[in-house]
Amino acid sequence: MVVDENAESQDNLEPRTKRAIAEAMDVSLLSKGGRYEVQSASGNRYEVDVIDESCTCPDWQQRSPEGGCKHLRHVDHEIKRGRVPRPDGRLPADAN
Numbered sequence: 001m002v003v004d005e006n007a008e009s010q011d012n013l014e015p016r017t018k019r020a021i022a023e024a025m026d027v028s029l030l031s032k033g034g035r036y037e038v039q040s041a042s043g044n045r046y047e048v049d050v051i052d053e054s055c056t057c058p059d060w061q062q063r064s065p066e067g068g069c070k071h072l073r074h075v076d077h078e079i080k081r082g083r084v085p086r087p088d089g090r091l092p093a094d095a096n
Contacts, residue, residue, distance in 0.1 A: 016065060020073035027075055027084045034087035038071045048075045050087055 013021070026039040034051035046057045048071050054060060060069040067073065078084045082092040 014067065016059075016067065016070045017073050020070040021077055023070065023074070025071065025074050027078050029085045029089065032087065032089040036075045036084065038075060040071070046071050048072050050075055050079070 024041045028037050029035070030037050030047065034049055036048045036050065037045055038048050038055075039045050044057075046055050048055045050072065053068055053072060055069045055071045057069050057071050059065065060072070068076070075084070079086055085091055
């Protein structure tokens with residue numbers, strides 16, 4: 001995925017990645033194995049699978065953008081920041 005937790009500036013990010021980081025979205029783990037539900041700021045709900053790198057949103061379904069849609073990128077960002085459980089269901093503090 002293209003969300004880099006060490007990105008120096010959001011100005012250099014691809015537009016979908018900028019939106020993935022900037023837009024308010026709620027993320028919850030649906031099941032171990034990498035399935036998450038994302039509720040976008042518009043109220044729409046999508047299912048994201050970070051293992052299969054897929055999403056049920058129209059952008060992914062119609063274009064399958066390289067690096068993923070903004071929902072997939074947002075989940076990836078939230079996992080890397082330790083804000084949602086990893087695909088195995090563990091939080092980063094439980095990793096050891």
